[in-house]
Structures are given as structure tokens and as C-alpha cells.
Amino acid sequence: MNIARDWKHPEVLSDLADMRQQVPLVHCITNIVVTGFTANVLLALGASPAMIIAEEEAGEFAAMAQALLINVGTLTQEVARAMRSAATSAGKAGKPWVLDPVAVGVLDFRTRFATELLGQHPTIIRGNASEILALSGAAGGGKGVDSTASSNSAIDAAQTLARQTEATVAVSGEIDYITDGQTLIEVAGGDVLMTRVTGTGCSLGATMAAFLGAGIAPLRAATAASAIYARAGEQARAASQGTGSFAVAFLDALTLIGLPR
Amino acid sequence: MNIARDWKHPEVLSDLADMRQQVPLVHCITNIVVTGFTANVLLALGASPAMIIAEEEAGEFAAMAQALLINVGTLTQEVARAMRSAATSAGKAGKPWVLDPVAVGVLDFRTRFATELLGQHPTIIRGNASEILALSGAAGGGKGVDSTASSNSAIDAAQTLARQTEATVAVSGEIDYITDGQTLIEVAGGDVLMTRVTGTGCSLGATMAAFLGAGIAPLRAATAASAIYARAGEQARAASQGTGSFAVAFLDALTLIGLPR
Amino acid sequence: MNIARDWKHPEVLSDLADMRQQVPLVHCITNIVVTGFTANVLLALGASPAMIIAEEEAGEFAAMAQALLINVGTLTQEVARAMRSAATSAGKAGKPWVLDPVAVGVLDFRTRFATELLGQHPTIIRGNASEILALSGAAGGGKGVDSTASSNSAIDAAQTLARQTEATVAVSGEIDYITDGQTLIEVAGGDVLMTRVTGTGCSLGATMAAFLGAGIAPLRAATAASAIYARAGEQARAASQGTGSFAVAFLDALTLIGLPR
Numbered sequence: 001m002n003i004a005r006d007w008k009h010p011e012v013l014s015d016l017a018d019m020r021q022q023v024p025l026v027h028c029i030t031n032i033v034v035t036g037f038t039a040n041v042l043l044a045l046g047a048s049p050a051m052i053i054a055e056e057e058a059g060e061f062a063a064m065a066q067a068l069l070i071n072v073g074t075l076t077q078e079v080a081r082a083m084r085s086a087a088t089s090a091g092k093a094g095k096p097w098v099l100d101p102v103a104v105g106v107l108d109f110r111t112r113f114a115t116e117l118l119g120q121h122p123t124i125i126r127g128n129a130s131e132i133l134a135l136s137g138a139a140g141g142g143k144g145v146d147s148t149a150s151s152n153s154a155i156d157a158a159q160t161l162a163r164q165t166e167a168t169v170a171v172s173g174e175i176d177y178i179t180d181g182q183t184l185i186e187v188a189g190g191d192v193l194m195t196r197v198t199g200t201g202c203s204l205g206a207t208m209a210a211f212l213g214a215g216i217a218p219l220r221a222a223t224a225a226s227a228i229y230a231r232a233g234e235q236a237r238a239a240s241q242g243t244g245s246f247a248v249a250f251l252d253a254l255t256l257i258g259l260p261r
Numbered sequence: 262m263n264i265a266r267d268w269k270h271p272e273v274l275s276d277l278a279d280m281r282q283q284v285p286l287v288h289c290i291t292n293i294v295v296t297g298f299t300a301n302v303l304l305a306l307g308a309s310p311a312m313i314i315a316e317e318e319a320g321e322f323a324a325m326a327q328a329l330l331i332n333v334g335t336l337t338q339e340v341a342r343a344m345r346s347a348a349t350s351a352g353k354a355g356k357p358w359v360l361d362p363v364a365v366g367v368l369d370f371r372t373r374f375a376t377e378l379l380g381q382h383p384t385i386i387r388g389n390a391s392e393i394l395a396l397s398g399a400a401g402g403g404k405g406v407d408s409t410a411s412s413n414s415a416i417d418a419a420q421t422l423a424r425q426t427e428a429t430v431a432v433s434g435e436i437d438y439i440t441d442g443q444t445l446i447e448v449a450g451g452d453v454l455m456t457r458v459t460g461t462g463c464s465l466g467a468t469m470a471a472f473l474g475a476g477i478a479p480l481r482a483a484t485a486a487s488a489i490y491a492r493a494g495e496q497a498r499a500a501s502q503g504t505g506s507f508a509v510a511f512l513d514a515l516t517l518i519g520l521p522r
Numbered sequence: 523m524n525i526a527r528d529w530k531h532p533e534v535l536s537d538l539a540d541m542r543q544q545v546p547l548v549h550c551i552t553n554i555v556v557t558g559f560t561a562n563v564l565l566a567l568g569a570s571p572a573m574i575i576a577e578e579e580a581g582e583f584a585a586m587a588q589a590l591l592i593n594v595g596t597l598t599q600e601v602a603r604a605m606r607s608a609a610t611s612a613g614k615a616g617k618p619w620v621l622d623p624v625a626v627g628v629l630d631f632r633t634r635f636a637t638e639l640l641g642q643h644p645t646i647i648r649g650n651a652s653e654i655l656a657l658s659g660a661a662g663g664g665k666g667v668d669s670t671a672s673s674n675s676a677i678d679a680a681q682t683l684a685r686q687t688e689a690t691v692a693v694s695g696e697i698d699y700i701t702d703g704q705t706l707i708e709v710a711g712g713d714v715l716m717t718r719v720t721g722t723g724c725s726l727g728a729t730m731a732a733f734l735g736a737g738i739a740p741l742r743a744a745t746a747a748s749a750i751y752a753r754a755g756e757q758a759r760a761a762s763q764g765t766g767s768f769a770v771a772f773l774d775a776l777t778l779i780g781l782p783r
Contacts, residue, residue: 032573035558039501040608043507044457051292051334056338056370065405074575074576075576107579110579144583173280174549240774242775243776248505249506252503254504271713297558297721304766312555315596315599318597339600509766516764516766
């Protein structure tokens with residue numbers, strides 16, 4: 001079953017309103033490049049981010065938070081221990097979590113670690129086409145952190161990965177594809193400048209976690225986040241001259257989207 | 262003795278001019294979410310930030326800098342060693358320092374560490390109400406890094422903590438309260454959007470350190486920083502559409518506040 | 523031989539166009555203060571940044587990328603191991619790399635490490651006057667991360683360092699000086715606000731790496747990057763009210779420089 005969604009769909013707007021009302025506490029263990037931007041994205045949207053990264057604290061905190069994001073963009077041995085602890089704890093506490101397999105398929109260390117984390121049952125897996133292809137065991141591996149494949153080339157891999165892991169899989173790209181292995185949802189829109197501001201992809205994973213943290217089902221959570229991002233990207237493009245003002249306008253758009261004027 | 266202060270008070274303006282003239286070198290060991298924003302706040306105001314975080318260097322550098330900030334937002338064992346070394350060195354060299362106990366009361370590891378650091382005699386302790394309540398030994402513990410208590414509920418705890426530690430204690434919130442255990446200063450103003458940009462609280466602690474580094478007494482240093490922040494928050498709100506443009510306008514306001522037009 | 527260059531010089535514009543067309547993958551191991559800003563600068567200019575910082579991955583990735591940046595601003599033992607591995611791997615694979623010796627001369631640990639890295643033959647060494655003076659063995663050591671010397675006071679040291687190491691040496695300041703030990707190139711322009719936004723210097727080193735990664739010779743790569751920065755700084759000043767809007771306008775200027783309107 002194929003469905004197209006955009007930000008104006010009643011489900012998206014209703015999920016956004018629910019998420020804002022609940023102000024979910026989102027535990028993020030993400031890469032050092034995008035930590036600040038990710039926090040600002042969640043705050044713009046009305047969620048409550050907390051970046052708790054120590055092995056001594058990550059497990060304890062994952063059980064308290066409403067949802068967890070694990071992003072392996074700047075994985076180290078130390079951070080990997082915190083991630084393992086957090087994912088295990090989230091699992092035990094029944095808390096949903098998102099895996100963002102940045103550059104998996106390019107580098108062995110993180111590819112092995114992300115594959116290991118699949119055993120901890122992520123609720124949503126969000127990546128670009130190269131990452132989803134690599135994680136599904138198909139050919140893959142992008143150029144650094146960027147995809148070398150278009151998102152539609154990873155649809156089959158996404159569906160296979162979703163069935164294997166029982167996770168919802170979201171492939172970000174010019175068109176975003178979201179699937180639980182049965183339903184396939186397409187979200188069009190956005191703007192190419194999103195690929196030229198660091199953290200737009202990584203913070204999309206965090207936003208999916210925020211929707212999960214508000215109790216929204218995985219397929220809807222991933223769809224709502226993607227649809228809102230696509231719209232904010234378009235609004236930011238219209239209000240910007242280059243990548244600097246784009247990033248600012250993107251946060252402004254997330255602040256205001258769906259609110260009464 | 263209760264006093265109200267705002268940015269137009271002659272002491273605040275005079276302390277700001279002194280700080281700018283001296284360009285104090287501020288050693289920051291802060292969390293990875295706000296490192297860049299904190300540096301940009303200090304640079305906007307005219308101070309000189311340096312983020313020196315290695316155990317091998319932190320003690321050496323704390324003795325060179327005019328003031329030190331320790332913020333436990335993303336504490337790890339490795340960073341804790343650097344903080345211990347820096348606080349000890351600052352103490353020996355007679356350099357003032359600020360402790361920001363982010364999320365103390367929520368997580369055991371940092372609560373124990375921040376309590377240990379009290380023994381190193383911070384000059385100023387700055388936190389939200391939940392953090393000050395927790396650090397004073399009263400009930401406490403917020404929601405992640407956010408307070409679940411209003412700032413006026415922590416006035417007694419702040420005064421007790423100030424007397425116990427001989428530090429000046431600053432409680433940030435809708436109204437900021439600053440006390441040395443005797444005098445209580447209120448700073449009103451600011452804007453709720455400050456709670457939706459990551460690092461506004463954390464960089465306030467760094468700003469207090471900058472004022473201390475210019476040789477300004479703790480109660481005045483904490484008051485000047487809070488009053489300037491409140492004003493900059495109001496100016497930023499007037500110049501912004503959402504949280505992205507708010508953060509930009511906030512830095513602009515800090516750049517220009519108190520300067521001749 | 524002394525040469526003056528600015529952004530309108532045909533070599534600069536041609537090198538910029540070449541770099542943009544090739545979208546070089548630039549491996550950055552930089553400090554935690556400027557990681558996000560550095561990525562955004564490279565993306566604004568059209569390069570492809572990747573911050574790979576684990577010892578397990580840095581060597582593997584340095585051989586894949588087109589160029590490498592090593593910036594010691596927040597050096598730790600752990601990061602030093604990754605840097606050693608990356609520099610060695612870049613050397614073996616014949617990939618060019620840039621060394622940014624932040625605060626060398628101020629602190630022993632990083633001074634010894636940066637001196638050790640000289641043995642790995644950096645292609646370009648970029649620093650402020652104090653750093654270049656210190657690295658060349660002349661007197662030196664700034665105030666924290668800022669220079670206490672003007673850039674022209676380090677011209678001799680830069681030329682000596684270039685001859686000793688066979689690297690191109692770039693001294694950033696009110697005027698930038700770039701030398702391979704023979705030719706000396708001056709780049710004027712820029713704006714003093716560049717010293718009040720964190721990461722403008724550090725991301726200049728990354729930009730030099732991007733030009734190297736496009737196959738441009740070291741002297742031209744360092745010159746093109748410096749000339750483009752000077753111009754973007756001037757454009758940003760004209761479009762900004764304070765340091766916040768300056769940083770945004772600087773990224774916008776980098777996005778658009780040299781493109782047809």
C-alpha cells in the first residue's frame with residue numbers, strides 16, 4: 001500500500017499538536033557536529049532535549065526519558081558503551097528509540113556497531129539511501145556522510161530491513177520513504193539547501209524520537225517528522241539568501257509550523 | 262536586604278564597560294551541546310573564551326586565565342578529571358570560578374561530582390531552581406536539563422547554599438535571584454524564548470565568569486550578567502520570528518548593549 | 523618575491539570554481555568548539571565535510587578522503603591517537619593535509635604534539651602570529667587561543683618554518699601572509715568582527731584543506747581560501763548588526779561568492 005503525505009494532512013497536524021502539548025523529554029546520544037543544532041531543533045518544535053552521553057548516566061537517563069536517539073556519526077569506544085547502555089535500558093523500560101546509522105557502510109567500526117544495535121530492536125531506523133542499503137546488507141556505502149544513491153533506490157532495502165528488524169525504516173532524500181515493511185509512505189518536498197546545512201538529517205532522527213516520545217505510532221511519527229521537515233525546508237528557502245540564513249529560517253519555520261498566526 | 266536591578270543601573274553599565282575594557286580570558290570546561298554558543302556569547306560581549314578540556318592542560322590553563330567556568334552538562338569521567346584539576350588550580354592561584362550544576366538532582370553521577378566540587382569553593386554557583394534545590398540538599402531534580410520548579414521556590418535553598426558554601430548563588434528563571442546569603446537581588450525581564458534556545462542558561466554562567474575575571478565582586482558579577490541577559494532577551498524577542506532568529510538577535514544584542522550608538 | 527592577491531584574481535576564482543565542481547571530501551579532526559561551524563563553512567562553499575574522530579576509524583577514513591584537517595584546539599590523549607593515525611595514513615596515501623596549531627606555545631601538551639606532527643609533513647600549516655612564532659621555535663605564545671602578535675611580526679618565522687618543514691605556512695591576521703619559504707603572498711581585507719565569531723580561523727584551515735583536496739597546489743590553495751575569507755568577512759560586515767548576524771551573513775557570503783547572480 002503506497003501513500004503520499006504532506007504537512008497539511010490532518011494526522012500530521014494532529015500529531016504535531018499532540019507532541020507539542022506533551023513536551024516529550026528526548027534523550028539524545030548524537031554526534032559532536034550536530035549536538036547544538038539538534039537541541040535547537042527539538043526546542044524549536046516544542047520538545048525537551050537532553051544530551052546525556054556518559055556511560056555512568058546513559059542507562060539511568062534512558063529509562064527516565066520518553067524516547068531515545070542514537071546517532072553514530074562520531075562514534076568512539078567510550079560513546080559506544082553509553083549507547084549500548086542506553087539502548088538496553090530503553091528496551092527494558094519499554095521506551096521507543098531511533099537509530100541513525102550515519103556513514104554505515106563506509107567505515108567498519110560503526111558498521112559493526114550499528115549492526116549490533118539492530119539486536120536491541122530500534123523502533124525507527126532513519127538514514128540516507130547509502131546507509132539503509134548498507135545496513136540491510138545490500139551493496140552500499142556513501143561518500144563520507146553523504147549518500148551516493150537516490151532514495152528510491154533504497155526502497156526495497158528499506159522494506160527488507162523493516163521486515164527483518166520489525167522497525168519502521170525511513171530513507172531520507174529528495175523524496176523521503178517510510179515503511180514498516182507493509183505500508184510505504186512517500187513524503188515529497190523540502191529543498192536541496194537542506195543537504196548543505198549540517199545536522200538537518202541528524203536532527204530529523206531526533207524529531208522522529210520526539211514524536212515517538214509523545215506516544216505516536218512509529219509509522220506516523222516518522223511520517224509527521226519528515227513532512228514537517230519538508231515544509232520547513234521550503235519555507236526556509238523562500239526566506240534565505242545562503243546556507244547561513246537558511247539554517248536560521250529553518251529553525252524559525254519549525255517554531256511556527258502549524259501554530260495559529 | 263532585597264534589591265531589584267536591571268541593565269540600566271549605573272553599576273551594571275559600569276561593570277560591563279570595565280569587563281569589555283579588560284577582555285578577560287575565560288577558561289570554559291562546559292558541555293558539548295553549548296560549547297560554540299558559549300564562545301560566541303563571550304566574544305559578542307567582548308571577553309576572550311578558551312575551551313581547554315584535557316586533563317593534561319586544564320590545570321595549567323586555569324592558573325593563566327582570569328576566571329574559570331565548570332559546567333557539568335555532559336560530564337564524563339575524563340572531563341571530570343580535567344574539571345578537578347582546573348578547580349584545584351584556580352583555587353591555588355586565587356582565580357574565581359563559576360559552577361553550573363546542569364541536571365544535578367536528576368542523575369547520581371553528576372550530583373555526586375558537583376557536590377564534591379563544592380569543596381573546591383566555587384565563587385558563584387548558577388543554576389535553575391531544580392538544580393539549586395538539589396544542590397542545597399532540599400528536594401529537587403528537574404525534567405532532564407529543565408527546571409520543574411519556579412525560581413522563587415528556590416530562594417530559601419539559594420540562601421542556605423550560599424551560607425554553607427560562602428559562594429554567591431544565582432537562580433535563573435522568569436525572575437533571577439542572586440544572593441550571597443545576606444543580600445537578595447532580583448533581576449526581572451528576559452523572554453520565554455530564552456528557554457527554547459540551547460545554551461542561554463549555560464552561557465550565562467560563562468558570562469558571570471567573565472565579569473569575575475575582570476575583578477568584579479561576585480554579587481555584582483552575577484547581577485550584571487543576569488541583567489544584561491534579561492535585556493538582550495527582550496531585544497532579541499522584538500527582532501525575531503522564531504527560535505533561530507532569536508538566537509542570532511540575542512548575540513547581536515549582546516554585541517551592542519551599552520555601547521554608544 | 524612578494525605578491526598581493528584578492529578574491530577577484532583569476533586564479534582565485536578559477537580555483538574556487540574547480541573546488542566547487544569537485545566537491546572534495548574533507549576529513550576534519552578539529553576542536554569541539556567549532557565542529558558544527560566548520561562543517562557549515564565547507565558545505566556553504568560546496569565541499570563535503572566529514573568529522574571522523576575515533577582512533578578506530580581515522581586512519582581508514584583519511585585514506586578515502588581527498589584531504590585532511592588536523593586542529594589541536596581541544597586536544598586530548600584520545601583525539602591525539604586519532605590524529606596520529608590519520609596523519610600517518612594521509613601521508614601513506616599521498617593525501618594533502620593541513621595542521622592548525624591552535625594555542626601552541628601557550629600549553630606544553632599541545633606544543634609537544636604539534637611539534638611531533640611536523641614530522642608527518644603537513645602540506646599547509648595555518649595559524650595566527652603567536653602560533654606560527656611558537657611553532658617555528660621563536661618566542662611566542664598568545665593569550666589563550668588569540669594572538670598577542672600582529673601577523674607581520676611572524677613573516678620571518680613563517681618563512682623559516684616553511685623552509686624547515688617544506689610546508690606552505692599561512693599566518694592569519696589583519697593581513698594574511700602565505701609563504702612556501704620562497705614566495706610571500708599578502709592577502710588584505712576581512713573585518714575585525716571575524717575575530718569575534720568562534721571558528722572563523724579554524725574553518726579557514728578546513729577551507730584550505732578543501733582546496734588542496736581539489737588538487738590545487740598548496741600556495742594557491744592557502745591563498746584562495748584566505749582571499750575568499752577576506753571578501754566574505756567584508757560582505758558579512760556590511761550585512762550585519764552584531765556578531766550573531768555576522769556569522770549568518772558570513773556563511774551566506776561563502777555560499778554565493780563567485781557564483782553568477
